[in-house]
Amino acid sequence: MTLADLLAGVIFVALNAYALLGGADFGGGVWALLASGPRKQHQRELIAHAIGPVWEANHVWLILAVVLLFTCFPPAFARLGTLLHIPLSLVLIGIVLRGSAFTFWRYGGAEDEELRHWGVTFAIASLITPLLLGITVGAIASGAVFGARDPDTAFVAVYVAPWLNPFTLSVGLFALVAFAFLAAVYLTLEAQDRELRADFRGRALAAGFALFGAAALALLLSGRYAPLVRGGLIFASWAIPLHGLTAAAAITALVALARAAWRVARIAAAIQVSLILWGWALGQYPYLIPPDLAIADAAAPAVTLRLALGALALGAAVLLPSLAYLFRVFKRGPAAPA
C-alpha cells in the first residue's frame, strides 16, 4: 500500500464517519418530517434533543474529507467540482437550509407557528440532501465522471447526464433509506420511554427492510450503468466474504431490534452501512474517480502527502479525545428504563 492509498483510505474513513454520524442526523430530519401518531410531538423533541449537541461536530467530517481531498488529490477535486457542479451545488443549498433551519428552530426563540416552519424546512432539506449526496456517489461509481471530452459536447451530456440516470437515483434512494435506518436505530437507544422506543423500533425495522429493497434495486441497475464497480462487487476475491459480513450485520441489526437489544442493534447497523461503503470503495479501487483517474495519478507530491499525514496525526491527537468527551457527556449509554 502506498502513501497515497493510505490517505485515500483516511479520506474514506472521514466519509464513513460522516455517513454514520452526519447521515444519522439527516435521517433524524426525515423522521421529524414523517413524525406521526399520538406521540408526534415527542418524536420531534427526541430527534432535536439527540441531534442538538453533536450535529455541528458531525457535519465537520464532510469538511475534513473535502479539505483532505483537495490537499492530497487536487486533480480529483477539480474534476468533481467541474463535472458534478450541479448536484454538488444543490447539496450545498440543502446543507445551508438544513443547518440554519435547525439552529433557528432550536435557538430562534420562536412562537409555535414559526417554529413549525423551521422544523419543516429542516426536515425537507434533510430529505433532499442525502438523495443528492447519494446521486453524486452514484455518478462517481458509475464511471461517468471521466476526464477527456470533446469540447463540442452538449451541455447536458457533460454536466447533467453523468449524474442523472436510473442508477444514480437508486443510489440516492439507497443513501436516504440508509440514513433513515441509522437514525431510527440510534433513536431507539436515545428514547427515554417505552412507547417512544417502540415507535422508533417499528420505523427502524421498516427502514431496515426497505434498505434491502433499495440495495437490490441499485445492484440491478448497476449492471447497465456501473459495470466496473459491479464487477468488483461480484467477482473480486474479497467480494463473497464482504457480502457475507454485510448480510450478517444486517440480520444481526434486525434481530437485535426485534429482541430489544438496542446497543447491539446500533453497532450492527453502523457496521452494516460501513461495510456497504467500503464495498463501494474496494469495488472501484485503485480508481479515485473511475474509469480513468487512479489514486496514484491524482496524488499530490509526496511531501504534501507526508505533511498531511503528520497533520492528521496531530489533529487526531486533539480531536479524538475531544470527540470522546463530547459523546461521553451527551451520549452516555442506554437511557434509564422508563
Place this chain on the structure above:
Amino acid sequence: MSDLLAARSQMGVSLAFHIVFAVVGIAMPVMMVVAERRWQVTGHAIYLDLARRWARGTAILFAVGAVSGTVLSFELGLLWPGFMGLAGSIIGMPFSLEGFAFFTEAIFLGVYLYGWDRISPRAHLGAGVAVALSGAASGIFVVLANAWMNAPTGFELVGGRVVNVDPVAAMASPAAFPQALHMTLAAYAATGFAVAGIHAFLLLQDPANAFHRRALEIALIVGGPAALLQPISGDIAARHLARHQPVKLAAAEALFTTQRGAPLTIGGWPDIAAGENRFAIEIPYALSLLAFHDPHAEVTGLDSAARDLWPNVHAVHFSFDLMVALGTYLALVAAWAAWLAWRRRDLAHQRWLLRAIALATPMGFIAVEAGWMVTELGRQPWVIYGVLRTRDAVTPMPGLIVPFLTFTLLYCCLGVIVCWLLYRQILRSPAIPEWRGFYMPGRS
C-alpha cells in the same frame, strides 16, 4: 454577465457573507467566556444572563458560519478547479489544519451550549476557552492560505506543472504574518465595537440598566485594545505591500507614477486615462514615510505594471480609504474610552462617548469588508499573484449566472432572518425588573 464575472461575483458574495460570521465566531466566544468567568468570580446573576445570551447568539451565528464555510470549501472546486488543481497540494496544508481547528471549535461549542447542567463549572468555562482559541486558530489558518495567494512561495512552476512543493514554506509566505495579525485584530475590534455599540445605544435610552452597562464593559475590553493596535498592524501590512505587492499598494493609494518622496492621497477621483488622482487631499512625503519609514524612499506606482495587469483602481482605492477611515475612527473612540476609564469616569454616564460608540456599531464590519475588497480586488487580475490569472482558473461550465443568483438570493434571505432572530433573541433588554433599577457602580 460573463461566466468569469459571475463566478467572481458568486465567490465574492460567499466570502462577504461568510466573513461576518467567521469574525463573530472568533470574537464572540471571548466575550461569552469573560462574562461567564465574571459570573463565577462575582456571583452576579447578571453575568450569567449575559453569557447565556451571547452563547445563544454565538449558536445562531456559528451555525450560519459553518454552513457558509462549507459552501466556500466546495466553491473552491466548483468555481475555480483550475486554481485548486494547481494549488491544492501547495496550500492544502493550512486548509487541513483549519479543518481540525474548526472541528475542535464545533465539538466544544456543542459542549458549551448544551453542557450548562452536565459538566462542572470549571470544565464548562474550559470548553468556552477551547471554542475561543480554536476559533482564532481556524481564522488564522484560512488567512494563511489567502496570504499565499498574495505572496506565493514554496514551489516552482515548470511547464505549467508545480514541482519542488514545500507546503511549510508556502504557509510561511511573506504575507502570512501581516495578514493574519491584521485580520485577527479586526475580528476582535469589529465584533467588540458592534456589541458595544448596540449596548451603548440602549444605555442612552436606559442609563440605569445594569445589564447593558456590564455588556458594554466586556465588549469594550475585547474590542478596544484590538482597535487601538490595529493602526500598527495596518502599518506592518502596508509596508509588506510596498515590498511584495507594489501594484496593490499603488492601486490602494491611486499612485500612478513611481516616485521618490511620494505623497499620501486621501479620497479624490482616480482618472485612469490621465493617470492622475483628481481632487484628492495630498500629504507630501507621507506615503514614502509610511511605506518605508523614510520620506525620500521610492514608492512603486501603477506605471510599473502593464495596463492589463492593473486591478480596478477605483474600487481598490475607495475600499482602502474607507477601511482606513473607519479603522481610525474606531481607534480614536477606543483611545477616548480608555482615557476616560483610566481617569476612573463611569463610561455609562458619558453621553457623548456613548453616542460615538453607538455610531461605531456597523463600522468594524464595514471596514472588514472593505479590507477584503482591497486584498482580493487588489490582487486581480491574478488569483495567484504573478502565477495564475483568475480567468485561467475558472470552471469551464457555462451558465454560471444561475448559481450566482441562486446563492445570492439564498444569502440575502438568510441575512435578513439572522438579523431578525438576533434582534428578537439577543438584543432586547432583559425583562427582569430588578436589574433595570439595580445600579452597579462602574468599577472601570
